[in-house]
Amino acid sequence: MSATTTVTETVQANPNLHGFGRMRLDGTDHQFGDFRDELARNGFAVVKGAIPREKALKYADEMYTWLENFKLGFDRNDLSTVHKDKLPVINEKGMCLHYGLPHENFVWGVRSEPGVVGAFEKIYDDEDLIVSFDAINFQFPNRTDIAPNKPWPHQDQNPEKHGFRCMQGLVNLLPNGPEDGGLIVCKGGHLVSEEFHRDMADEERIPAWTPEWYGFTDRGMKWLEDRGCKWEKVCAEPGDLLLWDSRTPHYNLSPKNSQPRFAIYTCFMPVADATQDDLIRKKDAFDRRVGTTHWPNAMHTGSNVAQRDGKEDPHNRDRPLNDPEFSERAFKLTGIPYIKAQA
Ligand SMILES: O=C(O)CCC(=O)C(=O)O
Numbered sequence: 001m002s003a004t005t006t007v008t009e010t011v012q013a014n015p016n017l018h019g020f021g022r023m024r025l026d027g028t029d030h031q032f033g034d035f036r037d038e039l040a041r042n043g044f045a046v047v048k049g050a051i052p053r054e055k056a057l058k059y060a061d062e063m064y065t066w067l068e069n070f071k072l073g074f075d076r077n078d079l080s081t082v083h084k085d086k087l088p089v090i091n092e093k094g095m096c097l098h099y100g101l102p103h104e105n106f107v108w109g110v111r112s113e114p115g116v117v118g119a120f121e122k123i124y125d126d127e128d129l130i131v132s133f134d135a136i137n138f139q140f141p142n143r144t145d146i147a148p149n150k151p152w153p154h155q156d157q158n159p160e161k162h163g164f165r166c167m168q169g170l171v172n173l174l175p176n177g178p179e180d181g182g183l184i185v186c187k188g189g190h191l192v193s194e195e196f197h198r199d200m201a202d203e204e205r206i207p208a209w210t211p212e213w214y215g216f217t218d219r220g221m222k223w224l225e226d227r228g229c230k231w232e233k234v235c236a237e238p239g240d241l242l243l244w245d246s247r248t249p250h251y252n253l254s255p256k257n258s259q260p261r262f263a264i265y266t267c268f269m270p271v272a273d274a275t276q277d278d279l280i281r282k283k284d285a286f287d288r289r290v291g292t293t294h295w296p297n298a299m300h301t302g303s304n305v306a307q308r309d310g311k312e313d314p315h316n317r318d319r320p321l322n323d324p325e326f327s328e329r330a331f332k333l334t335g336i337p338y339i340k341a342q343a
């Protein structure tokens with residue numbers, strides 16, 4: 001389905017929701033007078049205070065408690081306890097994917113915050129949305145017990161499929177300044193993506209584990225530099241929602257000083273962009289309390305079998321500690337209510 005067809009369908013389904021139709025994110029869109037203007041121009045934006053600061057800090061507190069509840073020796077007040085033997089399995093990029101974590105009640109709480117859902121309703125001009133069951137990010141400074149987090153510039157979109165297809169998001173939950181790790185983006189990179197992939201069609205690619213991913217080689221990075229594209233660290237306060245077009249080149253860095261970085265990824269798309277098969281696969285992921293990638297259509301689903309030192313982690317669990325309690329609005333984001341009864 002082409003991006004244009006999708007736009008038409010979405011606007012027809014919701015003719016007057018916000019009046020502008022789905023964003024085209026080609027830099028020439030309407031003047032919205034809000035974060036969408038920056039999103040269209042730069043390929044990323046920050047929605048300040050999508051969650052009130054105090055509430056965001058409470059979510060961060062729940063994230064610390066979740067880590068401490070493994071009772072492996074991690075103590076939030078003692079950074080010397082940041083060690084893989086004292087924590088659940090978290091990779092060098094800060095991702096924690098297993099243990100039912102993508103469905104913990106606090107994670108669903110963040111995903112269904114009105115300021116978060118509302119931003120995506122505006123972007124897509126649609127209230128019928130689904131959300132990814134993403135990993136959760138815990139990045140601690142100065143880790144030497146795991147591999148270093150080297151820059152991994154990439155797009156989370158198939159390089160053969162052009163145009164705006166998916167908006168990625170994350171809610172930042174701790175103070176996140178220039179030295180505190182976090183998201184690095186290539187400003188305006190979404191606008192040159194199609195041209196980039198035309199020019200680079202003959203290059204040897206970095207292997208991608210999913211078609212919806214493209215890794216930038218040194219040659220690709222040089223292309224962006226020659227084109228005048230600049231990389232920028234996105235700074236944020238607790239409760240800010242960071243948004244970026246999946247075509248915008250990006251990666252994350254680990255914090256350098258003493259401030260951990262906690263984030264919950266929140267990627268949404270209109271349910272109209274998912275097939276019934278996607279929704280059935282997504283329901284199965286939900287029923288098994290496993291995760292997905294950033295793509296809310298659940299193209300790939302995860303597992304709750306973390307490997308610790310080459311063996312199944314004895315601390316694995318297949319349900320969250322606190323199973324989610326949904327409002328009617330939040331439950332729709334699972335996609336389950338949109339599954340049609342089988343004939
Ligand atoms: O953690 C971040 O800021 C970005 C993560 C990311 O790019 C990814 O998981 O694909």
Ligand SMILES: [Fe+2]
Binds near residue numbers: 154155156250
């Ligand atoms: Fe990414």
